[in-house]
Amino acid sequence: xxxxxxxxxxxxxxxxDRQHTIVLLGQPDPNSSALFAETVTRGDPTWAxxxxxxxxxxxxxxxxxxxVKAQMDQALYEEHVGLMEMTxxxxxxxxxxQGYRKRD
Amino acid sequence: xxxxxTKIIAIGEREGVTGPSLEILARSAGAEVILGFTQCFV
Numbered sequence: 001x002x003x004x005x006x007x008x009x010x011x012x013x014x015x016x017d018r019q020h021t022i023v024l025l026g027q028p029d030p031n032s033s034a035l036f037a038e039t040v041t042r043g044d045p046t047w048a049x050x051x052x053x054x055x056x057x058x059x060x061x062x063x064x065x066x067x068v069k070a071q072m073d074q075a076l077y078e079e080h081v082g083l084m085e086m087t088x089x090x091x092x093x094x095x096x097x098q099g100y101r102k103r104d
Numbered sequence: 105x106x107x108x109x110t111k112i113i114a115i116g117e118r119e120g121v122t123g124p125s126l127e128i129l130a131r132s133a134g135a136e137v138i139l140g141f142t143q144c145f146v
Contacts, residue, residue, distance in 0.1 A: 001115070001143060002141075002143060005115075005141050005143070008139060008141075009113060009139065012113065012138060012139050013113075016111070016138070020109065020110050020111055021110070021111040021112075021113065021138070022105070022110055022111075022112060022113070023112075023113045023114075023115060024112050024113070024114050024115070024126050024130060025115050025116075026114070026115065026116035026117055026120045026121030026122065026123070026125065026126050027115075027117045027120045027143075028117060028119050028120035028121075029120075032117065032120075036115055036143070040113070040115075058113070059105070061105065063121050063126060063129065067105055068105075068107070068133075071106070071107045071108070071133040071134075072107075072129045072130075072132050072133045073129070073132035073133075076128060076129055076132050077129060077132075080121060080125040080128065080129055081121055081125075081129070084120055084121060088120075
């Protein structure tokens with residue numbers, strides 16, 4: 001994740017009630033999804049940014065997860081996600097991201 | 105997990121679903137987007 005964006009996430013989370021806050025991801029493949037999920041739960045795995053060693057522990061979800069999709073406007077979902085949903089490895093992405101919720 | 109009333113940090117990606125798209129979708133579920141951006145994964 002960009003260093004500036006890591007700093008922005010850290011600042012936002014530290015100054016607010018995180019109880020009702022989640023992170024929503026839109027990455028197109030399992031590896032990038034896992035990288036971002038790890039960054040906002042356990043800390044920056046590349047140790048390059050402000051979140052290195054910082055365990056925010058935020059619940060993280062992916063836009064492709066059925067529990068997320070079901071709550072959204074379906075016409076908008078088809079417009080914005082439909083193409084990626086057809087081409088992405090949905091099961092693997094969902095499994096990887098869910099794994100970070102179970103660990104944290 | 106109920107998105108309605110939840111605060112969302114939306115992390116999109118240029119080659120996937122962008123930040124602005126995530127924000128539109130989250131709002132359609134009744135969530136409040138507090139931060140959103142689009143990454144470029146390399």
